[in-house]
Amino acid sequence: MTTTVSTTRGGVGDSALRPDGTLKVTGEFAFSSDLYADDMLWGATLRSPHPRALIRSVDIGAALALPGVYAVLTADDVPGERRYGLEVVDQPVLAGRSVRYQGEPVAIVAADHPETARRAVARITVDYEVLAPVTDPEAALAPGAPQVHEDADDDPRAGHSEPGPDQPLGTGNLTRHVPVRRGDPAATAPVVVAGRYEIGMQDQAFLGVESGLAVPAEDGGVDLYIATQWLHVDQKQVAACLGLPADKVRLTLAGVGGAFGAREDLSMQVHASMLALRTGRPVKMVYSREESFFGHVHRHPAVLHYEHGADTDGTLVYVRARIVLDGGAYTSSTPAVVANAATLGVGPYTVPNVAIDAYGVYTNNPPCGAMRGFGAVQACFAYESQMDALAAALGMDPVELRARNALTTGGLMPTGQLVEGPAPVAELLRRVRDLPPAPAGADFLPGGVANTTRGEGVVRGVGYAIGIKNVCFSEGFDDYSTARVRLEVINGRAVALVHTAAAEVGQGLVTVQQQIARTELGVDQVTVATADTRVGSAGSSSASRQTYMTGGAVRAACRLVADRVYARAGVPEGRLRDGAVLDASGAVVASLADVVGDDPIEQTTEYRHRPTSPLDPETGQGDAHVQYAFAAHRATVDVDVELGLVKVVEIATAQDVGKAVNPQAVVGQIQGGTAQGIGLALMEEIQVVDGLVRNPSFTDYLIPTILDMPPTRVDVLELADPHSPYGLRGVGEPPTISSTPAVVAAIRAATGRPLPRVPVRPEHIVG
Amino acid sequence: MDFHAPGTLADALAVKAAHPDALPIAGGTDVMVDLNFDRRRPPALIDLTRVGELRAFGADGAHLRIGAGVPYRQIIDQLAARAPGLALAARTIGSPQIRNRGTLGGNLGSASPAGDAHPPLLAAGAVVELASVRGTRTVPAAEFFTGPKRSVLAADELVTAVLLPVAPGPQQFAKVGTRTAMVIAVCSFAVALDPVARTVGTGIGSAGPTPLRATAAHDLPLPWDTAGPLDDDLVRRFGELVAAAARPIDDVRGTAAYRRHALGVLARRTLTWAWDDYRKGRA
Amino acid sequence: MRVTCTVNGEPREADDVWPGESLLYVLRERLGLPGAKNACEQGECGSCTVYLDGTPVCACLVAAGQAQDAAIVTVEGLPAAGALDPVQQAFLETGAVQCGFCTPGLIVAVHDLLARVPHPADPEIREALAGNLCRCTGYEKIIDAVRLAASRA
Ligand SMILES: Cc1cc2nc3c(=O)[nH]c(=O)nc-3n(C[C@H](O)[C@H](O)[C@H](O)COP(=O)(O)OP(=O)(O)OC[C@H]3O[C@@H](n4cnc5c(N)ncnc54)[C@H](O)[C@@H]3O)c2cc1C
Ligand code: FES
């Protein structure tokens, strides 16, 4: 492998500052909800109040009659394909004959003021025939269960789309079943622990709600300014639904206020475009926070049954599990989430005998799809809870039990895949364990400033967990990113322009692109162009993959540019540093600006990670994943055992990032991801009863405040991966995965309660 | 929608009388949420923030008079000594931004069962002052609420002030929420000791259709004379009486059983703290 | 209705305001100042925090007409003489900004905190910023930013 040691200021390995930082601190950065166009109209959406109903009729007359209303559109107005979807084309742009979840869009309106649009929406009358919703995933799988997708003319299975690997799909309400079989599925062991675990529905709760601006173009197409995670997959779906060729649907990334998976699926993209094309005017749509809860997919709630068998010395003999993930009404990315839960289902441990079955199920609950951790989160809560239960059954230290079974380089996953890169599982655990304990006191007791205790009932507990995550797209998917790099001379200096379609969602990808170009081309000044569809796809800002993939693409394009510089300068084995061209011996041959001169050098290239293969549909065997990433957490909590209130006192974490391309940003990802895991452990849940969401607001869907977050200690390891650019490892997801079970383990240590469900509520603690 | 911005109380009452279905707005921390979320479309708003009379506070005979328009920030900063229970509650309301704007009058106007200012008013035996062009009347806080989000406030009336007996003894307030800050109460509890009348005032929040009192605990036989330590049985009995007085339901924020349990715990703890203060005061 | 006020020191006027509109909408959509953000419009996130007559408030909870004659300062009004405010500079340097959606509101809240308490202890920082949600950072670097800005004061 090539490790580039950075000598360039602001290059790889430096904590370079964000290029968009100044605009963000002054309030000038344009988020998708900040866009404005002369003459623009406001869009609004009518959504179904019912989780399952047939639509008998829709009357838009009264809405159209309202002054200031320019268009009211329903399913019949969708110009092209009436459905869209990431892996399976099954989600209606606007509901036609039936609605399958509460909040499904039924009609859209464009008006001159948001209030006019809201009033118009209120005047649309829909005649529903309300049906009993299918809400229990286990019951939905039973033979004879009512079918979520039963009506013929709305058959969701109509189309199969790219991108998305050709997933083996289930029948009936089964979205996908992934079995994993290794060794003897019926193995026995002297020590056995079994448990049932449950994960509530978590929301990504990004702060920047769904929003965007669609501008009709003279060529009959549309220009869409949008906050998304993957411009090209949006473009493809929007174009199909508008019945336009892809080149007439041009997307530009508008400022993204966080994503975390919630922007992988379409929200208002087609709606705003339809309204713009119909009215001939720019249309802006901005969801409210309440609407946002209905406007995107959530993390799959799950029920997981696990059985672990071990020898008396703690060596794992077998793991058997049944994992049921509620995918809600439409497919979204459920098939890939199911595969992750199954293939990562034993955790970062070596287990000779494995029998796991993971199922994704259709119900009339809100659709679920991508969220940071993507299937690995649910499994990790269960397997780490099991490891603690096993340690207790064996009378062993929970860290030692984990270390004894830790996956190592050269070990095998339950899929049979060889773990080639570093797998410092035991080391990460020991590092968090060996940190000094959290300080004895705490700034805040459980209850914070609400004066619930002066120490009465407060018990401290410490818990550990470790998790595993795949990085990049798996199962044979053709995963690539495209970068265009241009080197030119401006005001006598060589400068680089990097252009990709990769979505900066807050993670700092724009910084990373600059850093790589600085390191590779030896220039200071690097401009990252706004991401848009005028350059090839970068793939999604998900699966912890963008630094790897778009970073890899930028590096590759830079190296092609550099090769042309060397050719021009006549130095075969050259190098670029500090604006100069060096020969193999390191001597300066020419200034880069002189070599480039008036003739800019531009290269565009695609970067692919090494190929993966699909899983065997019967055994789940296959080299399905590209790279594995690991993080361990130690949580220290104070629990008021009488009131059931918890204050996390400290979180310590260790994570191997391969190479910290931007150390400050890496730590930021780890802290932010950890916070989301703490949220799932203690408070975050979309409560759904009979298919109806009970808490679609920030008043009752609670995310951690600054008072809920403890100080964090972050220990970053850099063990280079031989296959990835600079040896880096995806960073974004692992911290979200193991923080949840670590916090719950700590609460169990303090209370002795079993706590098989997250989020843990006070009533679970006081029992 | 119309917008009225009266500058005096007399003007405000006249506008309210002329437009009984106009909605008063003070800090706006409840009203604006309803407007933004399209839950409410009143024909008009009456802005009370320019009515100077509502922002005044100070001694009024044996009472502390707090204008309906006094924001929580001021209650915390300036009234903690004179209205300790209310100030403790105010500190738990929303966030700094909410406390900068939100008012006692708005909390009463909304009459939410989860209003955190209500339990300390009940515990302290506060009186709510209501005014209209017809005149002024006072209603004990315990009789102000008639149901969830309902009160005795007439269509032409405004809340003008709250009258609190100057605290004769220690007061406490505690609130349970599922987040460490910025959270609506799962349940809350206020206690106010009156060493003169030898009574224990109580207020229970978020555990019934209205804020409630544990009237059975009013005459709890505390060792007022000796000021000795409280005996465990007495403390336990107080917790039971408070839990029994609650009428909680299951909802997204918590279960009825948990609320009852937690109120018992809060009651025991806050009584103990208040009693410790009483003993220190006597020592 | 018409609303007249001063924003960032300049007299401003908005016409045809619907009385149910919030100050946030007026700032963002009528006065061309989208710095204050709109993450919840229910007072829960603090991304819309602005100074209203010197007090930090959620602009989403102020009715447009309540801002009549008021002096408003938004994040756009904090940099002085072309230089970033020290709080803005500290956010930039410490990595307290990821997606940046929470940033404008937080910067106003921190600006107010440091004006009142120049050297706040950590618990004071946390209590003062409890009304500003951030989903990206886990808050640790935001606290670093407050400490850095305070140390330079
Ligand atoms: C993010 C957030 C967090 C919150 N957290 C809490 C909390 O922790 N605890 C809590 O108790 N509340 C909380 N609230 C609710 C709210 O802040 C309080 O109820 C507050 O006291 C309302 O006061 P206001 O001045 O803002 O009222 P407004 O919103 O202006 O008015 C509320 C109601 O009272 C009426 N009203 C106002 N003044 C008068 C008057 N003088 N006479 C007659 N009627 C009047 C109005 O017409 C309206 O019906 C929270 C709100 C938000 C947005
Ligand atoms: S937008 Fe105002 S507090 Fe969230």
Ligand code: FES
């Ligand atoms: S940086 Fe994204 S919400 Fe704070």
